[in-house]
Amino acid sequence: MRLKNDPMTLKGPAGGIRLERNSRGVPCITAGNYEDLAFGHGFVHASDRQLQVLLTRLAYQGRLSECLTAHPELIAMDKKARRINFLPDPENQIARLDPELKKQLTAYVDGFNYFLTQNRPVFELRLLGYRPEPLRIEDVISLAKVMGFVGLAESQANMEKLILQMVQEGVDEERIRELFPYLRDDIDYNLLKKVSLVEPVVPDSLTWIGLLPRISASNAWAVSGELTVSGLPLLCNDPHLEVNRLPSIWQEVVLRIPGKTIKGAAFPGAPGVLIGRSDDLAFGVTYAFMDMIDYNIEHCRNGCYRRGENWVPFSRRREKIRLKKGRTEEAVFYENDLGVLEGDPYEEGYYLVMSWAAARGCGGSDFSYLQIPEAKDVPEAMTLYRQMQSGGWCFVLADVRGNIGLQMSGRLFKRVDKASGLLPQPAWEEGIAGPEFVDPKELPAVLNPESGFIVSANHDLNHLGPADPINLPVADHRARRITSMLKQSPPLDIAFMQTMQNDLFSLQAERLLPIITPLLPETKEAEILRAWDYSYAPQSRGAALFERIYREILLTVFGDNGLGREVMDYLLTETALLCYYFGNFDQVLLHPDSTWFREKDQEELLQQAVARGLSADVPEYGQTRRVTISHLLFGGKLPGWFGFDRGPIQLPGGRATILQGQICRTMNRTTTFGPSYRMVVDLGTQALFSNLPGGVSDRRFSRLYCNNMQNWLKGEYQEL
Numbered sequence: 001m002r003l004k005n006d007p008m009t010l011k012g013p014a015g016g017i018r019l020e021r022n023s024r025g026v027p028c029i030t031a032g033n034y035e036d037l038a039f040g041h042g043f044v045h046a047s048d049r050q051l052q053v054l055l056t057r058l059a060y061q062g063r064l065s066e067c068l069t070a071h072p073e074l075i076a077m078d079k080k081a082r083r084i085n086f087l088p089d090p091e092n093q094i095a096r097l098d099p100e101l102k103k104q105l106t107a108y109v110d111g112f113n114y115f116l117t118q119n120r121p122v123f124e125l126r127l128l129g130y131r132p133e134p135l136r137i138e139d140v141i142s143l144a145k146v147m148g149f150v151g152l153a154e155s156q157a158n159m160e161k162l163i164l165q166m167v168q169e170g171v172d173e174e175r176i177r178e179l180f181p182y183l184r185d186d187i188d189y190n191l192l193k194k195v196s197l198v199e200p201v202v203p204d205s206l207t208w209i210g211l212l213p214r215i216s217a218s219n220a221w222a223v224s225g226e227l228t229v230s231g232l233p234l235l236c237n238d239p240h241l242e243v244n245r246l247p248s249i250w251q252e253v254v255l256r257i258p259g260k261t262i263k264g265a266a267f268p269g270a271p272g273v274l275i276g277r278s279d280d281l282a283f284g285v286t287y288a289f290m291d292m293i294d295y296n297i298e299h300c301r302n303g304c305y306r307r308g309e310n311w312v313p314f315s316r317r318r319e320k321i322r323l324k325k326g327r328t329e330e331a332v333f334y335e336n337d338l339g340v341l342e343g344d345p346y347e348e349g350y351y352l353v354m355s356w357a358a359a360r361g362c363g364g365s366d367f368s369y370l371q372i373p374e375a376k377d378v379p380e381a382m383t384l385y386r387q388m389q390s391g392g393w394c395f396v397l398a399d400v401r402g403n404i405g406l407q408m409s410g411r412l413f414k415r416v417d418k419a420s421g422l423l424p425q426p427a428w429e430e431g432i433a434g435p436e437f438v439d440p441k442e443l444p445a446v447l448n449p450e451s452g453f454i455v456s457a458n459h460d461l462n463h464l465g466p467a468d469p470i471n472l473p474v475a476d477h478r479a480r481r482i483t484s485m486l487k488q489s490p491p492l493d494i495a496f497m498q499t500m501q502n503d504l505f506s507l508q509a510e511r512l513l514p515i516i517t518p519l520l521p522e523t524k525e526a527e528i529l530r531a532w533d534y535s536y537a538p539q540s541r542g543a544a545l546f547e548r549i550y551r552e553i554l555l556t557v558f559g560d561n562g563l564g565r566e567v568m569d570y571l572l573t574e575t576a577l578l579c580y581y582f583g584n585f586d587q588v589l590l591h592p593d594s595t596w597f598r599e600k601d602q603e604e605l606l607q608q609a610v611a612r613g614l615s616a617d618v619p620e621y622g623q624t625r626r627v628t629i630s631h632l633l634f635g636g637k638l639p640g641w642f643g644f645d646r647g648p649i650q651l652p653g654g655r656a657t658i659l660q661g662q663i664c665r666t667m668n669r670t671t672t673f674g675p676s677y678r679m680v681v682d683l684g685t686q687a688l689f690s691n692l693p694g695g696v697s698d699r700r701f702s703r704l705y706c707n708n709m710q711n712w713l714k715g716e717y718q719e720l
Contacts, residue, residue: 148391
């Protein structure tokens with residue numbers, strides 16, 4: 001029953017469905033309406049990505065130790081998933097679905113489950129003794145919320161905890177404010193030092209394994225037809241997610257109903273195309289770096305929290321975690337209107353409550369993206385995207401009428417005056433409790449700007465709307481590089497867009513090197529850096545040397561001179577925080593009068609770092625970028641000749657290049673951030689050119705398991 005190259009037909013809820021594949025194995029689903037398309041899409045995902053969908057579901061349900069193995073790490077991860085409780089109100093969210101969208105979600109899970117009833121579970125699940133339960137609508141809704149939380153919202157929360165730790169460790173207020181310029185709050189050192197951090201960032205708490213995809217960043221840009229060869233807009237997108245995993249996070253698909261074709265990247269576990277195009281509209285997405293998580297401080301005793309002069313009992317949620325082979329563990333979580341407490345309220349003290357804006361009352365609205373193919377133009381699509389609440393996203397759009405636009409989505413807290421969202425607030429003070437949200441119409445948005453192009457690269461876009469959703473943006477190097485390339489080379493075409501997506505020039509290096517070069521000695525190694533062209537090409541020794549010196553600068557300036565070398569080394573080695581927020585540290589390095597250079601001046605500290613960085617042989621950059629592409633379940637657990645893992649490969653790019661490529665250890669494993677899907681669309685044609693890692697299928701012994709990898713590594717595109 002597996003979907004093969006030969007066309008096959010299915011009976012959907014309303015009519016017949018035709019399933020076929022192109023020469024690369026990409027599924028094409030043809031039906032009479034969207035409901036039948038969704039049924040066929042569910043069937044395809046159960047055929048091609050069953051393992052991915054079902055393991056991801058177990059992870060966010062907190063059932064890994066029940067269905068896989070009762071390993072202590074899995075039990076800890078299950079407890080964390082249960083604490084977050086991604087969808088506490090499933091019945092409410094299902095009831096709030098638009099009737100047509102509910103039909104599509106119902107058809108999707110029916111198609112997925114139909115495949116399960118007609119076929120045995122994939123052999124990996126049989127090997128583990130797990131017989132999957134049917135997929136449900138609430139599973140699909142939960143997945144949408146998980147995508148908005150894991151990785152980026154979570155990283156924002158960790159950075160806010162790090163700021164609190166810096167306060168508790170007595171880091172000078174001026175230094176903290178320099179590192180975090182959006183921090184406008186008054187810092188109450190006396191109160192913040194009383195807070196018990198149950199899960200500090202240093203050392204990092206045990207979190208997720210590779211079953212949940214981690215999102216890092218993304219690029220997207222749209223160009224008006226006035227600047228293009230075809231005379232109609234171009235749109236490009238390359239979301240940066242984990243790329244050292246098999247199967248790849250995305251699966252390409254072509255969906256056809258009478259009079260309309262939709263094609264692009266879908267996320268297994270949900271119907272429809274998230275990044276792609278219809279006949280009339282192209283759409284891409286980046287993470288907005290919207291702050292959707294706030295911490296508040298609760299004063300607790302006797303199982304209660306303080307409100308003014310009153311003490312209010314926490315509600316208690318008990319979760320039974322069934323372990324494989326029959327044992328059961330219980331986890332107890334204490335909750336109030338702000339979120340889940342991180343601590344024991346029966347031990348008097350001050351504890352954090354994490355408030356996630358998307359925790360309750362949303363999820364069903366996220367599927368307005370399924371209506372995008374029916375949008376007649378960019379303004380109509382922007383209205384649909386504003387309805388999405390669970391994740392902070394920036395959608396970049398273009399249409400055949402010549403419009404280009406950007407719309408941010410997500411739930412944003414209305415905060416009290418002066419509150420930046422970066423420091424926890426005392427929950428007992430008036431105006432803190434009872435979260436309210438900003439009107440989505442106040443979020444950043446733009447339609448047809450005078451410049452003729454729109455760039456979204458995780459940088460600060462607050463100027464595009466009345467609200468200020470971003471307080472920890474990524475440094476704007478990628479955004480500025482994209483902008484400069486768009487300005488210098490019109491008229492623009494598909495080939496140039498592909499060149500841009502593979503660009504390896506670092507504006508970060510260009511900006512920092514002038515403060516390093518004067519300190520270089522007259523040696524052969526130093527000459528490599530002087531002659532470097534700021535390119536992160538695999539054969540570059542300059543890139544490798546810059547990276548080594550840059551790390552030593554961070555360890556010296558912020559470690560030896562402030563936070564402690566061990567702390568800074570931990571942040572660099574065992575978390576992804578510097579992957580996102582390196583710009584906060586760079587802005588200090590560029591100012592010799594910074595308070596971070598009060599005890600020792602800038603030149604003295606940089607000189608020490610440069611000397612350390614030059615103390616070893618310099619390899620080619622590519623030799624420092626070797627990673628293995630690991631199987632979702634068996635990664636690193638089986639001999640290489642089994643073929644579940646592939647590589648090692650050399651990951652191209654750097655933290656500040658358009659082709660972003662970052663390698664770090666986080667959650668006790670090596671992870672990578674890179675272009676998980678490259679897409680270029682010219683609205684003057686019906687084409688979509690794409691490039692993605694991995695393959696179509698998660699079946700190790702399928703010819704489609706890893707059939708895209710070489711094209712992805714070479715940056716070669718194929719037309720979908």
